[in-house]
Amino acid sequence: MTRVYLRWVPAAVVTAVITAGALAVPLQAGASVDLPDKTPQEVLELIGDSTKDSLSGTIEQTSNLGLPDLSAGGSAGGSAGGDEAASALELLTGDHTARVYVDGHDKKRVQVMDRMAERDLIINGYDVWLWDSKENTATHVAVPPHDKGDFPKPGDTPTPAELAEKFLEAVDPATEVTVDDDTEVAGRTAYDLVLTPRSSEDTLVGSVSIAVDSETGLPLRVQVTAQGETEPAFLLEFTELSLETPDADIFEFEPPPGATVKEKELPEHPSKDGKTDGDHDDFPGEVSGSGWDTVIELPAGSAPAELTESPMFAQATEAVDEGAVLSTTLLNILITDDGRVYVGSVPVERLQSAAAGG
Amino acid sequence: MLLALAAVPVLIAVAVRLSSSPPEPGRGPPFLDRVTQNGLFVSITALVVCIPLFLPLTVGVVAGDTIAGEANLGTLRYLLVVPAGRVRLLLVKFAGAAAFCLAATLTVVASGALIGAALFPVGPVTLLSGDTISVGESILRSLLVAGYVTVSLLGLSAIGLFISTLTVVPVGAMAATIVLSVVAQVLGALPQFEWLHPWLFSHYWLDFADLLRQPIAWTSFGDNALLQAGYAAVFGALAYGRFVTKDILS
Amino acid sequence: MGEQPNPAVELAIETRGLTKRFGHQTAVNAVDLAVPRGSVFGFLGPNGSGKTTTIRLALGLAAATSGQVSVLGQTMPGRLKDVLPRVGALVEGPGFYPFLSGAANLHRLDSADRYAPSATRRARVHRALDRVGLGHAAGKKVGAYSLGMKQRLGLANALLMPRELLVLDEPTNGLDPQGTREVRNLVRSLAAEGTTVFVSSHLLAEVEQMCSHIAVMSVGSLVAQGTLDELRRAGESRVRVRTPDIAAALRVLAALGLAPEQTEPPGRAGGDGNDDSHDDGVVSAPLAPDSRPAEAIVAALVAGGVRVRGFTVERASLEDRFVALTGEGFDIAQ
């Protein structure tokens, strides 16, 4: 009887509506936005004029570097070991969600939300705390008064603004700056500034696009696309953003009872903006080249033996004359047999020649 | 079944208590190392242990039994002749399954808190963010977590309800539901199915830990509730379509 | 919708062209049932003839492949919610939770009924259990009930509320003689209160004793339906004459237009202690419904000089009729 089929109609309709709704939501997020046109220079100025320095929000980082997923070992239940380099690598390659709270220049809290665990960086004036819930350790770093400002932490997920600043610093004649279609990030309208290396031979980077909040000039999203790819290899964006000043007690941190508390001395020569993605750094490395084809050299012994000797390392890398190469879509890393490390968004040959030259 | 669930935290607490060396941080289930410092963590550790298999197992048994069990006993035809109304029966059965999810979760949490308080010191609780909250607030958080886990299981309950309308063999429906929960988690662990992950009903199961941050990260709670509501709506509608047209021949 | 109020008799159950197929097997084939209100309706048929299936269709448990059913004047399953509260049913044996007591099972089923007042629930459960003789076993787990006890509990469930129609599928299945008799009395007393009772059964003697109407199913089709008397009358009756004058009796009966035959030779029909009867034989003849009354036949025999020592008019038994309608074969038809 036809009645029988009619009874299935609600099921079909509900399923259809929900599927359609679920598919439509992401589409809607990308719905077209139309802002008054701005030239690249105007957008750059918008960023430069940005005074917004208190906010709270959620940042998502996705990396699609073509590396084995190292984050799997570090999530729920597994042991990541205490190795900072591994942890930094994990932060760089995995997908992460972090909440950031910023109030002025001397109060900041970043919460990297791992599954069942959390890593925190809390900056409150001269006190800097690093907290790792999995290891149950709190590390305190006292910042001397003259070193006010962002404190670098290896493996800290930077905000899109910090990352954007770094890319913008590198804007030079070798970079073509354009403005793409207006977009929407974290519910805010934004200009999409695109930086493209003029020469595609010296670097692996295809383009960097920075979504800039149309109202405040705050960078909301940074996407790095590798040469010849269409999907971004690296994405850092706000998924939620509030421009209100966060509660002061968010920046209060007391090591919880039972936690291991460590005191750490500040490194001797903190650089002005020690970011951690490996290209600008606060450790004694050498930087050669500039802009897109920068190569960083770390001295012998930088690659820990347990890393280079682990079977996973052998699996992930490719042997070359000088040592082993870890290739990703955005970044090549050459680890020489004597433990020097060369990193750059450049073809492997350039790293090899840098290694030979050094 | 609830008794078996209540036994899990007891087992964990007793095992930790009896072992000579306290668990090291970062080894074993998350939070295990906190248990010796604060008994209230027994609840959370027990939940982490129960969520992947034990809770879905009991929920699968209950949800798979809803309609098929009645059909198997022959009580279904008498309920329908009463008449209980097919839609009403489905709603009551789903509510029953949901109530079981809540009861099961609360059992784990309550039994964990009690055994934890009995065997270990109790004091202010350290959250994932490193902040410390009072015992009273920690109980509130535990209840929130219980609510989260209950909601997490609703999608599976709806699936079980639907499968249960397909058969008169309750064991078959239970097994199918449990197998699905395992399959979902296996798929969730395979990076090859990454595009599918946000659609799996088990996707947010372990994210209840977001309620243990300071401030509470509500996003996963909302996403989870939305996802589970979607599953409940789709499979509820499927169960409706199946059940109102079904010939009751048992 | 398709309701046509029948001026003559109000029908408790009416089906028109009711058909149910399971795959390619037709379990119920174009059945037109008419169960008058106030009747005790016997629903007969061999195993697998489609009785239970018809009942399921009437109660809205299964959907008909084609045809209509109306119960208590309302179409089913469309008006199911209005109809079923007025119907008590026992379908294909009882179904209860084995881990609950008999009383608890009834409580549960009763609380599923929105029309059943909860205030009187306890009393009604108690009364229903008493009525089927389970008063003493009310607190016992159903898992520990015997077959007959479960069957009684099923009956009690149908009696929880006053009903206009009771549908009982093989109610005496598994009952002891006392139980069977009680069910019979119960059905009679319910019928006396005005409840229509629709009983399916294989026990012809039972049906014969309690039913006013009968329908017979065979291989999914309805082969006969009517009052008990109509059905019996439709079967053939016979006259039996016990006499030593066999030849004369045969002659007289033949003269009356009957087709007599000697069923027992002289000397065989005796043995009732009568000294005269040692040389009796029996002549019998089928009696057409329109033939002469029995007393006229006796008068003709006596007038013809036949020593009539015994004379009976045998109505066909329901069993004869049943077998005639549904066939001799023991094997299940489909």
Ligand SMILES: Nc1ncnc2c1ncn2[C@@H]1O[C@H](COP(=O)(O)OP(=O)(O)OP(=O)(O)O)[C@@H](O)[C@H]1O
């Ligand atoms: N679920 C089913 N699937 C397929 N065929 C069925 C089903 N239920 C019943 N049948 C078939 O329908 C026919 C009628 O079955 P039904 O149960 O109505 O017989 P019945 O007259 O009640 O027999 P009984 O006197 O043994 O109770 C049978 O041939 C049976 O095989």
Ligand SMILES: [Mg+2]
């Ligand atoms: Mg039957």
